[in-house]
Amino acid sequence: MAEDLTKIKTNAVMDCDLEKDCVLVSSSDEQVQSALVKQLKKRNIEKICFRENDDLIKDISSKCPAVIFAGVDEYASEIAATARENGYRGAIVAVISENNKSAAMASVRAGADHALIIPEREIEFDIILEKISAGYKPEAAAVDQLKRFLGPVGQGVILVDGNRDMLFSNKSARGILNANSEKEVSDFIKDKCNSGFFTKSRSQQSAIAYMDIRLPEGEGHKLLGLEGCYLEISKGHYVYLILLHDFSEWKRLDQLRSSFVTSLSHRLRTPLTSIRNVVKILTGNNCTDQGEGKEKLLNIGWRNIEKLISNLDELQKIFMIESEEMNVCRTMFPVKAEIERLFENLQKDGTVKGFKLSIPDISIFTEGGRLSDFVSSVIDAYKVWLSEPLFIECSSSIREEVDLLSRSRKRLNIYFRPRINGRNIYSRDNFQDFLSFDEAHRRLVMERLVTALNGRLEISTGSTITLSIPLDPPFDRKKDLVHPLHMMIERADIAGVVFNLIDLSLSGRAAGNADYTDLLRKELLLLAGCDGVISRGDDDSNYILFLTGRDVEEVESMMTGLRAKLHEICRSNGEEGGVDLTWDIKFDRQPGDSESVIDDIVLTTLV
Numbered sequence: 001m002a003e004d005l006t007k008i009k010t011n012a013v014m015d016c017d018l019e020k021d022c023v024l025v026s027s028s029d030e031q032v033q034s035a036l037v038k039q040l041k042k043r044n045i046e047k048i049c050f051r052e053n054d055d056l057i058k059d060i061s062s063k064c065p066a067v068i069f070a071g072v073d074e075y076a077s078e079i080a081a082t083a084r085e086n087g088y089r090g091a092i093v094a095v096i097s098e099n100n101k102s103a104a105m106a107s108v109r110a111g112a113d114h115a116l117i118i119p120e121r122e123i124e125f126d127i128i129l130e131k132i133s134a135g136y137k138p139e140a141a142a143v144d145q146l147k148r149f150l151g152p153v154g155q156g157v158i159l160v161d162g163n164r165d166m167l168f169s170n171k172s173a174r175g176i177l178n179a180n181s182e183k184e185v186s187d188f189i190k191d192k193c194n195s196g197f198f199t200k201s202r203s204q205q206s207a208i209a210y211m212d213i214r215l216p217e218g219e220g221h222k223l224l225g226l227e228g229c230y231l232e233i234s235k236g237h238y239v240y241l242i243l244l245h246d247f248s249e250w251k252r253l254d255q256l257r258s259s260f261v262t263s264l265s266h267r268l269r270t271p272l273t274s275i276r277n278v279v280k281i282l283t284g285n286n287c288t289d290q291g292e293g294k295e296k297l298l299n300i301g302w303r304n305i306e307k308l309i310s311n312l313d314e315l316q317k318i319f320m321i322e323s324e325e326m327n328v329c330r331t332m333f334p335v336k337a338e339i340e341r342l343f344e345n346l347q348k349d350g351t352v353k354g355f356k357l358s359i360p361d362i363s364i365f366t367e368g369g370r371l372s373d374f375v376s377s378v379i380d381a382y383k384v385w386l387s388e389p390l391f392i393e394c395s396s397s398i399r400e401e402v403d404l405l406s407r408s409r410k411r412l413n414i415y416f417r418p419r420i421n422g423r424n425i426y427s428r429d430n431f432q433d434f435l436s437f438d439e440a441h442r443r444l445v446m447e448r449l450v451t452a453l454n455g456r457l458e459i460s461t462g463s464t465i466t467l468s469i470p471l472d473p474p475f476d477r478k479k480d481l482v483h484p485l486h487m488m489i490e491r492a493d494i495a496g497v498v499f500n501l502i503d504l505s506l507s508g509r510a511a512g513n514a515d516y517t518d519l520l521r522k523e524l525l526l527l528a529g530c531d532g533v534i535s536r537g538d539d540d541s542n543y544i545l546f547l548t549g550r551d552v553e554e555v556e557s558m559m560t561g562l563r564a565k566l567h568e569i570c571r572s573n574g575e576e577g578g579v580d581l582t583w584d585i586k587f588d589r590q591p592g593d594s595e596s597v598i599d600d601i602v603l604t605t606l607v
Contacts, residue, residue, distance in 0.1 A: 022047045024065035026079055029072050032095060032118060036069050039125055057086050067132055070112065071095025076103065077110040084111035089162075091132045143167055143239065156244030160189060164198060167239065176224070176246050177213070189242070193226065201228035201240055223247040271304035278304075329484045330476065332534040333368045334525055335412070336361050339394060342375055351379060353389040359396045363521050364412055364471055365536045366453060367479070371469075374449040375416075378465050381442045382418045385434050385463075391419040398471060410471040417464045431463040472536065480535040481544070488533060488546040489589065497549040501587035504559065506541035506566075510578035516566060517541060520581075523562050552588050559583045 023045055027033040040048055049063050067090060070079035076094035083092060093114045094107035104115045114128045147168045150157045156173035160166055166186040179185045192211055201207035207228040225245035232238045278301040336359040343355040383390050396414045435443040450457040455469035492499035506516060524534050524543060533546040563581040570578050
């Protein structure tokens, strides 16, 4: 019976002619039934049958209706469910009384394609019939959405309908199968995927098959894994999602991993071996040289120890970035001041011999620890590449980008470039090649840090490294609220001091003025000092301030003073009353208080 109904569905959907095909009207209300018949005959639909007994499935099977008008109300959902559960896949129109919204929703959930509200309007009746004649099916929209989503996916994906006819294959699937057309993919599915594959997929929600396919002449074979997944996209309608697993790609990945591990082992083993040999010579019975030779051996051992520590630091940094064990708290970061401080420290320890900094005095919201780590990684890479005292130039620019939704986003581009001795530039490898082959692990660290900063990395054909990061990233609950809250409470506990969380914002007609927002940022940096954290709210005028060691009276005094400064600037600009500062101390935690209130704050007060 189910196979017969599947054939009914195919005829009804693929070749639907309402003036020739049967239309079944099933209603316990004679008035409704009479009104429907009248409307159908008015539109030259004469082949109408009625359900006169309880054997709905028998009526559908014998009369093969293209459409079922089912009603009224709860009875409509019952008919739709019975038809769908027994395999009918033609159009179902639920007939619903005007005020019964729950019955309409229930009928759709049961498998009805359309809901006709009675007393119906002529145009609504015509629209429904037009959709049925045109072959419109709700499941087609769901399939279209799947196609749009799966199209750019890197893994090979094929969609097959309930009759095992191919609906779609993405570019990756065609590439894996070396297929030049959809027909070639369809032929592959029909040839390689037997009925058992689909039956197992439907009964277990997933099925696995393996096969060896021959590549074009001279290219050998390819081992594939096919994973079939059964998806019900609407009531009574389903598709098979077939995922292609190319094991030859896995093999190449294993080779790359093996190459990386071998390279890493070499970088660690070489200095260790050198150190071992030096120690062996110095402690051996035959070591009688106490002069220049011993000094050379000690220098060799020392250099290799430094090299080993550097490699281990880089390796540790990679894993810490991946596991988010590094600083993931975003806060306001004064770019020029922090990079200048970093360069000054590098100059003191001899890493750089000088620097030139051309960055405006701006502040951004970012993970300061990761930004500093990125800058340090850049300097280390230049130092190893040049093998000479380093002079670094650093500049920046602000670029505005517009996305597909016409939303404007500003990004800060920071440029790093070493001054290179022109006489030696041609005696060394290209900087890009150096970071791609000789010191690939350094590039890996930089790329991981840039990804963590939600940024972009560019290495020019010369030697300039560009970091592009969001100037004002959107609020992130974890990085801007949860992490800093836990970190600051832990810091307050260790120090045994009070912790306050202040929600503050600018208001008034001039609140968006850059003069006031810039002043607010500078003042907040001064108030927070080295130990505070500043998070950005929904816009430039809303902030969350995390402070330790300041009691409520001191916080109120600080905020009052800041408000007075803003009012004074307003008066001097002739905009008195144009801007105001409001604040709310959301959390005042005394030393020794229970930490159980953290979850309450995160889940209620600030979310």
